[in-house]
Amino acid sequence: MNDALDDQWNPTDQDGSPHEGGFRARFDVTTERGGPRYGEFNEQVRLLMDRVRYACPTGELTDELIADLKSINGKLADVQIDEWHTPAGTRIDLPARGNITVPPYDVTDAGPDGVTAQITFRPYHLGGNDAAHGGQVAVAFDDLGGMASALKIQGVSRTAYLTVNYRSITPLRTPLTIRTWVENLDGRKVYVKGTLHEGDRLCADLDALFIRLKPGQP
Numbered sequence: 001m002n003d004a005l006d007d008q009w010n011p012t013d014q015d016g017s018p019h020e021g022g023f024r025a026r027f028d029v030t031t032e033r034g035g036p037r038y039g040e041f042n043e044q045v046r047l048l049m050d051r052v053r054y055a056c057p058t059g060e061l062t063d064e065l066i067a068d069l070k071s072i073n074g075k076l077a078d079v080q081i082d083e084w085h086t087p088a089g090t091r092i093d094l095p096a097r098g099n100i101t102v103p104p105y106d107v108t109d110a111g112p113d114g115v116t117a118q119i120t121f122r123p124y125h126l127g128g129n130d131a132a133h134g135g136q137v138a139v140a141f142d143d144l145g146g147m148a149s150a151l152k153i154q155g156v157s158r159t160a161y162l163t164v165n166y167r168s169i170t171p172l173r174t175p176l177t178i179r180t181w182v183e184n185l186d187g188r189k190v191y192v193k194g195t196l197h198e199g200d201r202l203c204a205d206l207d208a209l210f211i212r213l214k215p216g217q218p
C-alpha cells in the first residue's frame with residue numbers, strides 16, 4: 001500500500017497512536033507470532049473440535065475433560081492480547097492466516113484480479129449427513145470475498161450483504177477450490193462474486209456487496 005493510502009485508511013488518532021477507532025485497512029502480518037509450532041497448535045485445536053463434534057464421552061470422561069480444558073484455558077487467559085497482535089488472523093504462513101474460526105484454506109493465487117484457494121471443510125464443519133454446514137461455506141466466502149475486495153481497493157471494507165447459492169452438496173474432508181473476485185466497483189460499493197468447486201462440480205456460488213469504509217469507520 002502506498003503512503004498516501006496508508007495515511008487515509010490508517011489515520012493517526014489524537015494520542016498519536018495509529019489505527020485507533022477504525023477497522024484497520026492494514027495490520028502487521030507475521031510468520032513468527034506464537035512461535036515456530038503455532039501451526040501445530042492450531043491443528044491440535046482443530047482436531048479437538050473434530051473429536052468433540054463426534055464424541056460421546058462417558059460422564060466420568062466429561063468430568064476429566066472439563067478439568068483438562070480448565071487448565072488449558074487458564075494458561076491462555078494469561079496471554080490474552082488485542083486482535084491486531086494475535087497470531088490468529090495474522091500468520092500468513094498458516095491455513096486461513098492461523099484463524100481457527102475460519103475453515104482452513106491455502107491461498108494459491110491472490111491479487112487485484114481475485115483470490116484462488118484450496119479449502120477443506122473439517123469434520124467439525126458438519127451440517128448434516130456428512131456435508132458441510134451452509135453457514136461455514138458462508139464464512140469461507142465472507143473471508144475470501146473480503147480478501148478479494150481488500151486486494152482490489154487496497155483498503156478495508158465490510159460486508160453489506162452476502163448471498164450464497166448452494167448448488168450441490170459440499171463435502172467434508174475433501175480439498176475444494178474456492179475463488180472470489182471483484183465483479184464491479186461503484187464508488188464505495190465493491191461487488192464480489194465467488195465459486196466453490198469440487199473438481200468440475202459447482203458446490204456453491206457467491207454474490208456479495210462490500211462497502212469500502214471511511215477513515216475511522218468501525
Ligand SMILES: CCCCCCCCCC(=O)SCCNC(=O)CCNC(=O)[C@H](O)C(C)(C)COP(=O)(O)OP(=O)(O)OC[C@H]1O[C@@H](n2cnc3c(N)ncnc32)[C@H](O)[C@@H]1OP(=O)(O)O
Binds near residue numbers: 150
Ligand atoms: C486481507 C484480510 C481480509 C479479511 C477479510 C475479512 C472479511 C470479513 C468481513 C466481515 O465479516 S464484516 C462483518 C459483517 N458486516 C458488518 O458487520 C457490516 C454492518 N453494516 C455496516 O457497518 C454498514 O451498514 C455498512 C458499513 C455496510 C454500510 O454503511 P455506511 O454508512 O458506510 O454506508 P451507506 O449506508 O451510506 O451505504 C453506502 C452505499 O452502499 C449501499 N448499501 C449499503 N448497504 C447495502 C445493502 N445491504 N444492500 C445494498 N446496498 C447497500 C447504500 O445504498 C449506498 O449506496 P449509494 O452510494 O449508491 O447511495
